[in-house]
Amino acid sequence: KLLVQIALIIYVLGSVVAGLSTSSGMLIACRVVQGIGVGGLSALAQIVMAAMIAPRERGRYSGYLGAVFAVATVGGPLLGGVITDTSWMGWRWCFYVGVPFAIIALIVLQKTLKLPVVKREGVKVDWTGAFFISAAVSLLLVWVTFAGDKYDWLSWQTYVMVAGSVLLGLIFVFTESRAKEPIIPLRLFRNRTITLASI
Structure with a gap:
């Protein structure tokens, strides 16, 4: 609320x-x-x-x-x-x-608005995973926003931003695979329907 x-x-x-x-x-x-x-x-x-x-x-x-x-x-x-x-x-x-x-x-x-209150003990937020997924998506959005205007689509800025986004995404996957309570549990993608819908 x-x-x-x-x-x-x-x-x-x-x-x-x-x-x-x-x-x-x-x-x-x-x-x-x-x-x-x-x-x-x-x-x-x-x-x-x-x-x-x-x-x-x-x-x-x-x-x-x-x-x-x-x-x-x-x-x-x-x-x-x-x-x-x-x-x-x-x-x-x-x-x-x-x-x-x-x-x-x-x-x-x-x-x-009256919502039921559910208290959970010892809940840990995956701040590391949240940071890396946010950084990866943000960098990709910045690239798409300014490419073709501030710089060419094929330029060093493009290479740096795309590579940086991919690297941050890989770090995110690695982080999620080791987190106790991940933001996006990777086991979900064993389901073909979820994987296809995400793509």
């Missing part, structure tokens, strides 16, 4: 400051903050459903959540275009429009 509320607060802060942006750099930074909040909400929504809903009913509610995401993906840009073209609103309201809904969600969550 607390994590969901924190994610909502991060989203609200990112949205408000993005609407007040005075430069493209500030806007991009605020969008990153917004993305962290929304990413947290997307993951935590699934966790809340798993905690509250019986396995037999979970598929139906996952479908509802997927439908909401689908409508938002299509309707969001359309609504943003209408808001931007409205003379008395402008592009800044593309960021403000979600703030009231997020605040209402915060209040409703505080009053109504």
